[in-house]
Amino acid sequence: MPQILGHHHISMFAKNARQNKQFYTELLGLRLVKKTVNQDTPSMYHLFYGDEVGTPGTELTFFELPQAGHTVRGTNAIDTIGLLVPSSDSLSFWAARLSDHGLQHSGIIAYGPYEAIKFEDPDHLTLVLLSNEGKATPERWTPWNQSPVPREHAILGMGAINITVRSMALSVQLLTGLLGYTIIHQTESQTTLQAVKGEHWGEIIVTEQQGEAARPGKGSVHHLALTVADKEELNKWDNLLKHYGIRTTGVIDRYYFASLYFHDPNDILYELATDGPGFTIDCDSSELGTRLDLPPFLEQDRAAIEANLQPLD
Structure with a gap:
């Protein structure tokens, strides 16, 4: 049976790539590890932020959509992204940092079993900082050594991701019955699951909510990507999903990794992505994010692609 190894990345829509970069690198202290384009629509930036080298599990990615309107909130959507920080002391640091930058936030609150701070990015994407309190995270997660945020308070990687759906049972059944997730907590309207049993850094929270489906816009989440070991495993997943009638x-x-995509019964889009080869396949680690990198099959169109993109700095 192939295995899901936790989160890989999560992809969102941003209205302004320059503003997006400023927020995630200068305020949140993540590294821009890959400046590239949407491989299906190369006129559009695709920006990847993460740790020192964009290790799977630390990556937040954004497609720039300058014409994007507001997200209409509703159900059947990925709507809250958890980011792990080292400790409750880190939350105090972040509360002061966010306030100093004029950003409204919840203050330190309870979020499930975590102490947390909830706030929004410039496109009103909901983020929540979760106190890790010394729990284990993958050893290879390495905070960016040039981050403006002190290492002792730096964002470690992705934590719990909240998905709001009309039918919790249908989404949970796919996650447990097919993808191998383990339920660790459940109420009438919410289920928390782990990709790797006992490891909180791969958690998904499924919340049931009736009503109209969300309509995407700036600040909405396009998909959640989950990590698989390699292309051989990915092919096994492809065959298994199709065997169970999932298109x-x-x-x-994708050059930096291989992927496949599918929807769950509540129309949530998932991606399965391989652990490697990673972002240093075409770039030394010291140069990550400093230039426009294109996969080989787009290189011949570089001039036209660059002409359609606005500088980020």
């Missing part, structure tokens, strides 16, 4: 895109070579 997939088939395996797609």
Whole structure:
């Protein structure tokens, strides 16, 4: 049976790439690890932020959509992104930092079992900082050594991701019955699951909510990507999903990783993405995010692609 190894990345829509970069690098202290384009729509930036090298599990990615309107909130959507920080002392640091930058936030609150701070990015994407309190995270997660945020308070990687759906049972059944997730807590309207039993850094929270489906816009989440070991495992997942009647895109070579995409019964879009080869395949680690990197099949169109993009600095 192939295994899901936790979160890989999560992808959102941003209205302004320059503003987005400023917020996630200068305020949140993440590294821009890959400045590239949407491989399906190369006129659009695709920006990846994460730790020192964009290790799977630390990556937040954004597609720039300058014409995007407001997200209409509703159900059947991925709506809250948890980010782990080292401790409750880190939350006090972040409360002061966010306030100093004029950003409204919840103050330190309870979020499930976590102490947390909830706030929004410039496009009103909901983020929540979660106190890790010394719990284990993957050893290879390495905070960016040039971050403006002190290392002892730096964002470690992705934590619990909240998905709001009309039918909790249908989404939970797919996660447990097919993808191998373990339920660790459940109420009438909410279920918390782990990709790797006992490891909180791969958690998904499924919340049931009736009503109209969310309509995407700036600050909405496009998909959640989950990590698989390699392309061999990815092919096994492709066959398994199809065996159970779930339509997939088939395996797609994204150069930095290989992927496949599918929807759950509540129309939540998931991606399965391989652990490697990673962002240093075409760039030394010291140069990550400093230039426009393109996969080989787009290199011939570089001039036209660059002409359609606005500088980020």
